Amino acid sequence: MVDVTLKDLARELKISTSTVSRALKDAHDISPKTKQQVLELARKWNYQPNPHASSLRRQKSKTIAVIIPEIANNFFSLAINGIQSVAQQKGYHILIYLTHENFEQEKSIIQYLQSGRVDGILMSLSSETRDTAHLSEFKQKGLPIVFFDRVCDNYDTLKVTTDDYFSSFEATEHLIEQGCQKIAYLGLSNNLSIGINRMNGYLDALRKNNLAIKPARIIQGSKDHQKNYALIFELLKSNHRPDGIFAAVEKMAITCYQVFDELQLSIPSEIKLLSFSNLPTAPFLHPSLTTITQPAFAIGKEAASRLLSALQKNNQPLDNETIVLKSTLIKRESTKW
């Protein structure tokens, strides 16, 4: 059986294709009888409208692009989950693009998307992105875009983030309360506001508690895992060895675990590690590990539902507003196991 088209249905029912088309979308000006006939035959023949034809004609595709730095990361996969839940409900399709934290890739994906393939974009910036000129083209085309998590400050549109500054501050204070005096910071190289906010939360917590800020204890990682590993390794062997570590990025925390493993350090007795993490096991796998968990699913959901609502309201422009969702600090002070 080959593809069934509107024409086929029309021919069979001896009516015009436009009538069939209208009947299928339940237009009010079609007689119930015709409607019923059309629907019946369509079901019988398993008619599936060709989305490309429809997209071409209507100049909208019921498709959105999700651009993220990576996918093998629980935060992003949970976010996609949230995005998908609303997309599915509203009948939208999701195209996935990965930048691998690479600015050039980000640029070319965005360039490509000018083509009209998608109606809107959900995006989390790559950590290498400094210059956001490539985004400005969007504005001209009027392609709506919503940023989530790693947002773009100087672009007027809707953004969905978490309370990065506050949770980092709280996290660092928690380590201090646990008796840590020499707290290291692990981040990802930071042009992005998200990194700046987290770092500031950390710094301010140290300041407030009159603890010295040692640049040697501040590590800005990159996408180069080997390098990150080496940096952390060095830190732990140096005389700036921390008694607590605040990892502002899950990836860095994982690398950190690996170093601990290599050095056969015991956690948490020797060094307390507190990290942003959305690993399902994070809160309990390693006992006494305190974690900041972001509401990843909710972020995805919020971002998607804002975007799709705007699309459905005839491309209503998005407010230049930042929606801040709260992370939770899951405290584990004692070793249960």
Next chain:
Amino acid sequence: MVDVTLKDLARELKISTSTVSRALKDAHDISPKTKQQVLELARKWNYQPNPHASSLRRQKSKTIAVIIPEIANNFFSLAINGIQSVAQQKGYHILIYLTHENFEQEKSIIQYLQSGRVDGILMSLSSETRDTAHLSEFKQKGLPIVFFDRVCDNYDTLKVTTDDYFSSFEATEHLIEQGCQKIAYLGLSNNLSIGINRMNGYLDALRKNNLAIKPARIIQGSKDHQKNYALIFELLKSNHRPDGIFAAVEKMAITCYQVFDELQLSIPSEIKLLSFSNLPTAPFLHPSLTTITQPAFAIGKEAASRLLSALQKNNQPLDNETIVLKSTLIKRESTKW
């Protein structure tokens, strides 16, 4: 600036649209001069061909669908990563669909995809899928499909899996070598061959070592987390309490951790847990935890590259063949931390 079309370019250069079209695809029968002019203007005006128009005309979309049960799962997100790496290289786009382990959703997604939206499908079955009749329609339409991980046995096409039977056997034997005598099995309700294979590996290892097979120690979970939790909880409180657990599914292992946490059990001293898992922390986060890690990225890559090769060879049919990649058993016998 509004969308630039072929027509715009043609008008500006005073040539026909077909010439422009051919120049852009570097056809051999266009004069270098024209080509160059066209290319230049296209770049200058940032021309992006409309993919819907092209898909409609060519009846192929350079897009594939990836249908998976869930995405917040390291195996699948790593697999997508692999898929994306080859898709990107070959200029294909990826649509993501989630079934949430729900047979009905799986069916309707598949039904929808008959529409010609995609050129091919990569799929991992939902755990609820028993009846595979809904897949048979694909055959008729000739939409190529490659299964990965959770494959469909009675469908003639290419499948990419891991050595589930063998690695489960090996894993169970490893627990036995560690002194476990009463080993429980945690799986997901199993209609799928993948579950059967893993279970058989477990059973055969017990048989080979003359250990009793207790149905009470075999738990088949479902997508209902609460229920799974309760089942595991019951088992640990019952007089069938195991001294070792083989979790054939990461999700069940995670639930298991939660129960341990609730019961304040110490691992591994009280109960040894060995699990299929692709969590980045799995091999070392919980010391002495032995893990089976699947080559998720490679599976995605293999599946995608087979599918895309077939597509590019003018929809060459896929062999009815199963490609088996090896999992690795990461043994951790001693507690380092």
Next chain:
DNA sequence: CTGTTAGCGCTTTCAG
């Protein structure tokens, strides 16, 4: 080497 032409399958005026 280039232009003309005829659609791909659908939506949407506009007439009736």
Next chain:
DNA sequence: CTGAAAGCGCTAACAG
């Protein structure tokens, strides 16, 4: 309530 007709933007066969 229904049909005719135009066209979304691109491609490909054919003619020159």
